[in-house]
């Protein structure tokens with residue numbers, strides 16, 4: 435069987451690795467993707483393995499959300515064994531940065547533990563989300579410690595931005611995603627049944643309900659028995675070029691900026707982050723491991739988010755300014771004298787309904803794995819296992835039917851819920867970006883204006899009994915998302 439994986443980010447490589455682990459001698463695995471990885475979300479990620487730290491108020495209320503959370507929770511538990519399998523498979527092709535790593539037991543870049551702080555840099559949506567995290571930690575009996583913010587190592591916010599509450603979640607770690615991709619590639623390139631083609635795919639060719647081959651950007655053709663579309667945010671564009679735009683809902687570009695800095699202050703030992711806030715994942719600082727004998731002084735600060743119908747290759751100044759300011763004021767005031775090492779910009783694969791697309795499409799030999807938004811790195815071991823099972827025709831948990839790629843967009847919110855959430859998140863985003871209202875009814879008036887605009891948009895597109903996910907408002911407003 436020849437299986438062609440399109441895309442060389444963490445999702446594509448994890449699937450290829452999952453297939454490799456099950457391959458027999460006659461199986462062939464081909465990985466297609468440009469080595470520079472333009473617009474790759476993986477390269478911009480902090481690669482945090484957060485499940486509980488990502489929970490939002492009301493975020494576990496539907497069966498779909500609960501299943502997505504269970505996937506993420508399970509992924510955390512799969513990482514240690516997955517990491518060891520990669521180290522083992524990479525052998526002499528293990529990148530130098532990972533050369534002394536023995537997986538999570540041995541330290542390296544895989545340490546566990548995330549501090550979530552509840553500060554007043556945005557608005558009280560943070561408080562609600564922090565409460566939701568605490569409740570879920572208790573409900574799911576997850577190991578955590580409620581601590582005083584002053585006991586967090588490396589945490590030195592400006593006085594005006596100091597947190598009033600904090601929790602340490604013991605099992606939520608992080609990686610250096612660049613090292614991880616090198617390691618995954620090392621493991622795959624070493625295997626005799628795996629071949630890499632270092633360029634992009636242009637389009638699929640299909641006849642009689644089957645994909646026969648793909649044409650690459652160079653015009654070269656690649657045939658296969660099964661194909662996996664895992665090109666991240668570009669996935670729907672590939673289908674569009676192939677005359678298959680109706681096969682899946684549209685995938686948008688969740689443009690995210692992160693910055694890598696080098697701080698002279700004592701080393702950051704664990705992730706320090708806020709809860710999700712205002713249409714994004716909040717502010718965080720994550721250790722950015724460089725290698726066994728390197729000083730542990732690099733930090734990844736993230737992340738901004740805006741949804742677009744196409745790739746933006748460069749970070750916006752407002753995103754970079756927000757991250758720099760946020761890091762100095764809310765994480766460690768000593769960062770004012772840190773070195774700026776790199777600005778990363780990547781596109782999160784963001785589906786129209788905001789949920790992942792995983793599995794077989796309505797074309798039997800075409801599978802898709804995208805729409806992972808801001809959790810795709812974390813989900814990698816799970817996606818690896820589940821997609822390999824699906825490609826081999828094995829049964830998987832029936833919950834994955836929620837995320838079948840050829841589904842109609844899921845509508846998990848009522849109109850009223852969506853409107854209330856949109857206003858809540860837009861206000862939070864405004865406060866996060868420096869909104870300072872007059873001492874008057876101004877915030878209420880602003881909220882009323884926002885509510886009117888969101889209600890009008892729902893009317894315009896005929897959304898009577900369902901709600902637009904807040905981060906997708908502009909995509910509906912400007913006609914990029916079709917109801």
Ligand SMILES: Cc1cc2nc3c(=O)[nH]c(=O)nc-3n(C[C@H](O)[C@H](O)[C@H](O)COP(=O)(O)OP(=O)(O)OC[C@H]3O[C@@H](n4cnc5c(N)ncnc54)[C@H](O)[C@@H]3O)c2cc1C
Pocket residue numbers: 440441442443444445446466467468470471472473474475476477478479480481482483484633634635636664665666667668672688689690691692736737738779780781782783803804806807808809810811812813
């Ligand atoms: C700033 C930021 C921070 C993030 N932080 C986290 C985090 O802490 N934890 C977490 O779990 N997730 C995080 N994410 C999300 C995570 O990065 C994504 O969910 C995940 O990386 C998606 O992986 P992917 O392989 O689908 O996409 P990508 O990493 O974008 O990879 C897609 C690959 O396909 C290639 N490609 C594109 N077009 C084609 C084509 N036509 N043919 C062949 N190949 C093609 C690209 O070059 C790229 O290498 C973050 C994202 C961003 C942007």
